[in-house]
Amino acid sequence: DTGVSQNPRHKITKRGQNVTFRCDPISEHNRLYWYRQTLGQGPEFLTYFQNEAQLEKSRLLSDRFSAERPKGSFSTLEIQRTEQGDSAMYLCASSLVTTKGSRDYGYTFGSGTRLTVV
Amino acid sequence: GDSVTQMEGPVTLSEEAFLTINCTYTATGYPSLFWYVQYPGEGLQLLLKATKADDKGSNKGFEATYRKETTSFHLEKGSVQVSDSAVYFCALSSGTGRRALTFGSGTRLQVQP
Secondary structure, three states: OOOOEEEOOEEEEOOOOOEEEEEEOOOOOOEEEEEEEOOOOOOEEEEEEEOOEEEEEOOOOOOOEEEEOHHHOOEEEEEOOOOHHHOEEEEEEEEOOOOOOOOOOOOEEOOOEEEEEO | OOEEEEOOOOEEEEOOOOEEEOEEEEOOOOOEEEEEEEOOOOOEEEEEEEOOOOOEEEEOOEEEEOEOOOOEOOEEEOOOOHHHOEEEEEEEEOOOOOOOEEEOOOEEEEEEO
């Protein structure tokens, strides 16, 4: 297993276009998280999945954003009608949370997709 | 809600100097605490963690102790190297529900030879 993989690494798009990013988590991890990181800031939580179920969405995730995780494996994050303010690094992370609620969190992050909206 | 405050950078040190990066937090319950490092052009890597009060996390010469009474998790290293130059993020996980990480804004460390 090579860790969490994100594609593409970089994406430049024109304002108003739609973009889609992909995240392939560590195969045995049941949780998948999306974060957004703007320049000079720490990552901010966007949404997360437990297997295929999307359990929470941040207020940062406007109606133009949608995320899916079909079959509980890879995930996609789509941004419709992109705006310049969407320019950021989009990070994916995965972890394994057991039914007994282990406190030994093992988040693994991907290298991110850097989106530039021009 | 949960929040993490860490000292602003950049922090510029000479090689072999002592490093401290301050981190304080606000959280409900008993969070787990983390330090992540981000090297230029790379993703976030877990540096160390502590899951309960008075625990000390350590890795690669870095240490941080979970201080519940002062709600702090300061990062220290006795002798920094040029290769330690990176951005360091303090983070917490509230330990319930979503368990997503809440990050500080990051501290850039520059080590000069």
